[in-house]
Amino acid sequence: MRYICTCCGYIYDPEKGDPLNEIAAGTPFEDLPDAWVCPLCYAEQDSFDPLD
Amino acid sequence: MIGDLASLYQAIELKQEIPPLLIGERANPNGSRKFRDLLLADDFDGCLQVGLEQESRGAQVIDLCVAYAGRDEKSDLPRLVEKFAGSLKAGLMIDSTDPDCIEASLKLYPGRCVINSINLEDGGANLDRICRLARRYGAAVVALTIDESGMAMTAADKVELVERIYHLAVDQYGLRPQDLLFDPLTFTIGSGDTTLFDAGIQTLEAIREIKRRWPDVATLLGVSNISFGLQPAVRKIINSVFLHEAVEAGLDAAIVDAAKVMPLAQISAEDRNVCLDLIYDRERSEEDTPLMRLMAYFSDHQGESEEEAEHGSVPAEEEIRRKLVRGDRDGLEDLLTILLQRYPALEIVNRLLVPAMREVGDLFGRGELLLPFVLQSAEVMKRSVAFLEEFMEQDAESGKQTRILLATVQGDVHDIGKNLVDIILTNNGYKVYNIGIKVPAETIIAKAREHEVDVIGLSGLLVKSAIIMQQSMPQYQEAGLTMPILLGGAALTRSFVAESCVPGYTSPVVYCADAFAGLKAIREYEQGCLASTRTAAAVPVRNRPGPKEAIDSSHDVPSVPFWGRRVVRDIDPEQLFSYLNRQALIRGRWGYRRAKLSKEEYARLLSETVDPLYARLKQRLLDEHLLQPQVVYGYFPCRSEADSLLVNADSELFRFDFPRQVLAPNLCIADYFKGGESAQDLVGFFVVTIGEQLAELTAELFRDDQYHDYLMVHGLGVELTDALAEYWHQQMRAEMGFPDPQGQGELEYVTQEYRGSRYGFGYPACPDLEAHRPLFAMLRPEEIGVSLTETLEMVPEMSTSAIVAHHPQAKYFAI
Numbered sequence: 001m002r003y004i005c006t007c008c009g010y011i012y013d014p015e016k017g018d019p020l021n022e023i024a025a026g027t028p029f030e031d032l033p034d035a036w037v038c039p040l041c042y043a044e045q046d047s048f049d050p051l052d
Numbered sequence: 053m054i055g056d057l058a059s060l061y062q063a064i065e066l067k068q069e070i071p072p073l074l075i076g077e078r079a080n081p082n083g084s085r086k087f088r089d090l091l092l093a094d095d096f097d098g099c100l101q102v103g104l105e106q107e108s109r110g111a112q113v114i115d116l117c118v119a120y121a122g123r124d125e126k127s128d129l130p131r132l133v134e135k136f137a138g139s140l141k142a143g144l145m146i147d148s149t150d151p152d153c154i155e156a157s158l159k160l161y162p163g164r165c166v167i168n169s170i171n172l173e174d175g176g177a178n179l180d181r182i183c184r185l186a187r188r189y190g191a192a193v194v195a196l197t198i199d200e201s202g203m204a205m206t207a208a209d210k211v212e213l214v215e216r217i218y219h220l221a222v223d224q225y226g227l228r229p230q231d232l233l234f235d236p237l238t239f240t241i242g243s244g245d246t247t248l249f250d251a252g253i254q255t256l257e258a259i260r261e262i263k264r265r266w267p268d269v270a271t272l273l274g275v276s277n278i279s280f281g282l283q284p285a286v287r288k289i290i291n292s293v294f295l296h297e298a299v300e301a302g303l304d305a306a307i308v309d310a311a312k313v314m315p316l317a318q319i320s321a322e323d324r325n326v327c328l329d330l331i332y333d334r335e336r337s338e339e340d341t342p343l344m345r346l347m348a349y350f351s352d353h354q355g356e357s358e359e360e361a362e363h364g365s366v367p368a369e370e371e372i373r374r375k376l377v378r379g380d381r382d383g384l385e386d387l388l389t390i391l392l393q394r395y396p397a398l399e400i401v402n403r404l405l406v407p408a409m410r411e412v413g414d415l416f417g418r419g420e421l422l423l424p425f426v427l428q429s430a431e432v433m434k435r436s437v438a439f440l441e442e443f444m445e446q447d448a449e450s451g452k453q454t455r456i457l458l459a460t461v462q463g464d465v466h467d468i469g470k471n472l473v474d475i476i477l478t479n480n481g482y483k484v485y486n487i488g489i490k491v492p493a494e495t496i497i498a499k500a501r502e503h504e505v506d507v508i509g510l511s512g513l514l515v516k517s518a519i520i521m522q523q524s525m526p527q528y529q530e531a532g533l534t535m536p537i538l539l540g541g542a543a544l545t546r547s548f549v550a551e552s553c554v555p556g557y558t559s560p561v562v563y564c565a566d567a568f569a570g571l572k573a574i575r576e577y578e579q580g581c582l583a584s585t586r587t588a589a590a591v592p593v594r595n596r597p598g599p600k601e602a603i604d605s606s607h608d609v610p611s612v613p614f615w616g617r618r619v620v621r622d623i624d625p626e627q628l629f630s631y632l633n634r635q636a637l638i639r640g641r642w643g644y645r646r647a648k649l650s651k652e653e654y655a656r657l658l659s660e661t662v663d664p665l666y667a668r669l670k671q672r673l674l675d676e677h678l679l680q681p682q683v684v685y686g687y688f689p690c691r692s693e694a695d696s697l698l699v700n701a702d703s704e705l706f707r708f709d710f711p712r713q714v715l716a717p718n719l720c721i722a723d724y725f726k727g728g729e730s731a732q733d734l735v736g737f738f739v740v741t742i743g744e745q746l747a748e749l750t751a752e753l754f755r756d757d758q759y760h761d762y763l764m765v766h767g768l769g770v771e772l773t774d775a776l777a778e779y780w781h782q783q784m785r786a787e788m789g790f791p792d793p794q795g796q797g798e799l800e801y802v803t804q805e806y807r808g809s810r811y812g813f814g815y816p817a818c819p820d821l822e823a824h825r826p827l828f829a830m831l832r833p834e835e836i837g838v839s840l841t842e843t844l845e846m847v848p849e850m851s852t853s854a855i856v857a858h859h860p861q862a863k864y865f866a867i
Contacts, residue, residue: 006640009633009802040802042816042866044545046565049645 003029003048008041011051057113057143057192058163064112064143066192066233066270066304072295073305074313075145076111077274079103079136081120091118091128092656100135107142111310114140115168117147121667122659125153133157145194151181158189166233169194172217179217183225192231193221194272197258203237207257210236214262218269229268233305236262238273240280241330242290242386244343252278252294252331256301263302270304276312278331281383283371286350288312289319293327326350351390368394369404372436376408377415379428379760381435388439397443401436406481409433413480413568423643426476427759433479434757453483454578457505459491461512461520463843468766469540469567470511475759476567482574490841493524497531507577509538509570515819516843518543525556536560536582538573550587560584603723603861609734610788610858616701617686617831623776625679628742629670631775631782633798638662641767669768673746680743681776682836685784690735692727695720697855699735699830706826708855710818711867721811721818724859736784736856739833740776742769744848773850781810781856788858809862810854814845816866818855821845827853 003012012018012032017025020039023032029048037044057064066073079102081088090098103114116136118128129148136144137160144165146157154167167186170179170193186193197204197213204210214234221227236258239251255278259271278294279287292314295306316324326349329335329342336342351368368390375384391400412429415421421429456477460470467489474486485503487495500508508528510521521539528537536559539549549563563585564570576582639645644662646654673679690699697708712720726733746769753762778801782792790807792800800806811817813824821844828840838851846853 004635004639006645007636008640009635009798011799040804040864047640049639049647051646052651 002051007043076106080117113143115145171196171198210258233272242282397440460489464512466513612687620683623681685738691731692722692725724862741851
């Protein structure tokens, strides 16, 4: 499931991962490291909301 | 069979041998939650079921309305008309104001139906089209006594309007009198509104007069309006008594919930008399109105009637809990009046209201209640307490209430977060001293002593505010304060508070992520178990990402249409809405998150609540001219020198010093501009504002305890300010020669699918506000009403500034 940052609108798509932060494609949102924050606005993970 | 209606299966007489003709009202998304849910789920079979159920309970005609925000009436109405026509023996009443929808439905309906409705609200344009349709397709028509000046209140006005419409419909459009159903409307006599005491009398008199003067027409009434605002169980009795009186006066048809019409025989003589007193406004004096007598009477007689038990009426204690949790203020004062006969006011607050608010807090904590709904609950709480206050002994409680001082720290003008904490704490029964924004530590110390507070809560949005909190801890310590200090704000983190703030102060220093964390901390304080925030065992190093490749400074320098600064004022406010980041607005600022909802439930929340809210606020902001978008911007020659940017403006050199990332890739804004003695590059700057009016409105909403709208308007304002920045950045890209491709939208803006970047001062790439000094000297934004505070923050709050870099590699990053 994709998650959206409620602060800036960035969408974390597990199919793509987050190459900027060395998050491999295929990583579910739930498995992101605790330190991972929104790559655009740096909001923490509890600012993310399920998208679909 | 003149004047009759017909379904596919039978003829129905408008004037029944035993009146009234019962018209079922539940197939209406605005009146029935169940029908609305079915409609929104595209469950048309379910919608039909609602019609069939009413038929089985005695409805002879079914009113069908499908007009609802987010739905397409033009496709829904004909579809359901066809379905209803095929299955219902009852007649059909097409409830729509759209002549196109009505026509499409009339074409499909095999019998003779009723159109609901015409009136003279618009002077007669709609009436003209609908009457022609009625004549052409052979339908009866409901006419409401409404004209340009609104709904007719007195019998004389109602009758006068009937005369006007009768004349038009019969003499001009050739409808037969038998085809007309006049609805003289009624208003509630259950609200205590002194101008409506005789609303029932006026309506009954109008019915009598209409029947006397135009014996051929039929009369119709939406009966249940008479008791709006009262408890459901009581409403049912009044509605039934009033219906009986209306039929006596000559009423032919009634729009009702057929299941809720009680035979008069089932109503005791005593019950009936109390209702009749209210309907006919009998024996009224200042201190003893029929309404007071009725409410007192039914609060004593609750549960006596078998009917009530059958329909699951709940005790007032449970009902008030539900009202708070649901944020439902309908009939609140009546309910509290009933409770006041059972408990002292203070006990209602402490034993019923406060526990209900705790439940609200718990639901929010579990992600089962969203912030906007919490605020609606708080509004109900506030209203309840305000209503009960006059029944409380003075200062009955102030002695033992926990006292909390709230302030936004020095140099910070943001107060939404602090005010949300105020709302939540106040409405959980605490005494809050909210001493405002930009409060220096000295004032906080003085006020904490003056009010003898038990806890201090500090707030601040800026990165700088976090630093100020850290620096002021020793000050509070030296001043000898011993009360716990709660800290909250966007730039704070648990570990920052634990590592940088806790060591400076002996008593507990506690990080609060939101208003409810604040509430939890206050409870822990009361229980004696509040402790300083501690860092989690192993704190991972936070990533601070940014582009990692080396910056290529061989980029070309765009040409621009002018050098220097310009002021822009002719911006259409409506345009800003198309640059809004709707996700950030709805899920972030407003708190309408999906959280634990299913995809379908969330879609429904959006279409039923959020979209209409957005449309309403947008309309209000535009209609009342609450937005005054203004921009001052410019292009200037520049070059970089290490971490600084040297900018030429008006033959003066301005220096901007930017911070550099401590860790790799060690980015700094200055790196995106060509460096060296002879280097020449271009930099853009802007300051934008949506003006002060919206801030005034938000302040007003907070003062008036309209918490929900306060959060909504404030959030919309902040996002519209960002939208204006987005819009102007786009304009500047176009002026620099790289306009956005067609079809660029919200998502592309979020991910910066354009050349270059803009960095706001006070934000992650440049947290320091020092850059505002040279910026304001160059752009002089005072001309558009934006100035700086002594701590270099912009006022009005809904303003934003940025440096615009055109370098293709420039993207957001954080220090």
